[in-house]
Amino acid sequence: MRASKMMLMLAGVAAATLMAAPAFADTATGAKALARSYKTKPPYSPIHFPVEWTGVWKYTGPNRFDPDAKVLPDPSNSGSIAPVEDPPYNAENMAKWHERKRQNALGIVKDDPTAFCTLPGMPRAMTGTYSLEFLMTPGQVTTITEWMNQVRRIYTDGRSQPDDPDYTYNGHSIGHWENDTLVVDTVAINWKDTIFDASGTFHSDAMKINERIRLLDSGLLEDVITVIDPKVFTRPWMVRKTYKRFQPDYEVGEYSCAENNRYEIGPDGAVNAVLKPQPTK
Amino acid sequence: MKKTLVVTILAASAYFVVPAYAHHSFAMFDRTADKVLSNAIVKELEWTNPHTWLEVLVTNPDGTVVEWGLECGPINSAKNHGWTKRTFSPGDKIPTLTIHPLKDGRPGGQFVKAVLANGKIVEY
Numbered sequence: 001m002r003a004s005k006m007m008l009m010l011a012g013v014a015a016a017t018l019m020a021a022p023a024f025a026d027t028a029t030g031a032k033a034l035a036r037s038y039k040t041k042p043p044y045s046p047i048h049f050p051v052e053w054t055g056v057w058k059y060t061g062p063n064r065f066d067p068d069a070k071v072l073p074d075p076s077n078s079g080s081i082a083p084v085e086d087p088p089y090n091a092e093n094m095a096k097w098h099e100r101k102r103q104n105a106l107g108i109v110k111d112d113p114t115a116f117c118t119l120p121g122m123p124r125a126m127t128g129t130y131s132l133e134f135l136m137t138p139g140q141v142t143t144i145t146e147w148m149n150q151v152r153r154i155y156t157d158g159r160s161q162p163d164d165p166d167y168t169y170n171g172h173s174i175g176h177w178e179n180d181t182l183v184v185d186t187v188a189i190n191w192k193d194t195i196f197d198a199s200g201t202f203h204s205d206a207m208k209i210n211e212r213i214r215l216l217d218s219g220l221l222e223d224v225i226t227v228i229d230p231k232v233f234t235r236p237w238m239v240r241k242t243y244k245r246f247q248p249d250y251e252v253g254e255y256s257c258a259e260n261n262r263y264e265i266g267p268d269g270a271v272n273a274v275l276k277p278q279p280t281k
Numbered sequence: 282m283k284k285t286l287v288v289t290i291l292a293a294s295a296y297f298v299v300p301a302y303a304h305h306s307f308a309m310f311d312r313t314a315d316k317v318l319s320n321a322i323v324k325e326l327e328w329t330n331p332h333t334w335l336e337v338l339v340t341n342p343d344g345t346v347v348e349w350g351l352e353c354g355p356i357n358s359a360k361n362h363g364w365t366k367r368t369f370s371p372g373d374k375i376p377t378l379t380i381h382p383l384k385d386g387r388p389g390g391q392f393v394k395a396v397l398a399n400g401k402i403v404e405y
Contacts, residue, residue, distance in 0.1 A: 077312035115305040253357045260329035271305045275350040
């Protein structure tokens with residue numbers, strides 16, 4: 001009895017929804033409803049972007065920050081990707097980097113927090129692996145990095161950087177259009193827990209990132225990334241990344257890193273595998 | 282123009298020797314050595330992120346049974362290599378299973394290649 005009453009109620013709700021649906025098909029009514037959903041007026045103008053590249057993109061080139069950097073030989077085949085040329089570290093931080101590079105040569109990248117499922121953050125979100133999805137909506141460009149399910153929001157509604165931003169993995173990004181180029185500035189990037197790539201290159205809390213993203217005539221999407229960090233670098237560090245479109249049938253997979261992360265810090269300080277208990281007789 | 286070409290070739294050659302995925306370093310595995318496990322029986326294929334894992338049981342000459350944990354690719358990469366969640370099922374026999382063993386000697390490693398009874402080869 002109670003169940004059938006519930007069914008009736010559900011049917012009623014469904015009918016009401018169906019009746020309401022045609023009203024939203026009317027553009028004018030839909031726009032009014034949309035406007036009413038804001039407490040104040042929408043924070044953006046009706047024309048939001050001159051070029052549109054919503055869709056799923058594939059990183060081209062190697063999975064590291066500087067795609068042109070030659071990497072050191074890796075005789076132990078450990079996955080080390082230390083660049084031959086050093087990043088533009090100042091004297092103090094070059095020493096720290098060289099120690100990290102020495103560990104790299106041993107294959108010990110114990111300073112890569114993503115081994116324990118933290119977000120890659122910026123700029124790694126733009127240089128990762130698998131797919132990079134762009135969603136362009138009024139007032140905001142959103143990227144979804146398939147690796148780690150990382151969502152990044154770039155505000156294009158004209159707001160400025162916060163006066164005292166919280167430090168986060170992605171930092172705080174605002175964007176504006178210069179002709180057909182989306183220019184993005186990012187500040188307040190978590191400096192304790194993010195690195196540039198698996199080589200362990202690090203930055204400070206002063207890091208600012210400028211990106212110039214545009215669609216090339218070739219159909220590639222380009223992101224020219226300039227990193228400015230006066231605390232650790234002697235000059236801006238600039239790289240150019242490109243992405244190509246996935247076929248429309250490509251489905252972005254779920255990536256829940258904590259699902260089955262069988263790694264721990266071993267006795268030597270490096271990441272090691274966690275094995276299952278042996279079968280009992 | 283010529284310089285651009287050289288840089289491109291360098292970048293391309295580097296791409297193939299560097300593992301596409303860098304969730305963690307591979308230092309825990311001895312990737313310069315192949316170890317062969319004979320007549321392994323599949324216990325489970327963990328179809329999970331950040332890696333899929335193949336758990337197999339191997340009987341030693343003295344009759345003891347050891348469970349080996351083998352790291353395989355993340356789901357996305359595994360799919361790109363033609364794997365599905367049904368590539369290995371519990372009870373499947375793998376006559377010849379090649380791995381990069383853990384350096385510390387524990388029964389685990391990185392999956393390299395399986396040759397099945399019907400001659401089919403599964404690689405990662």
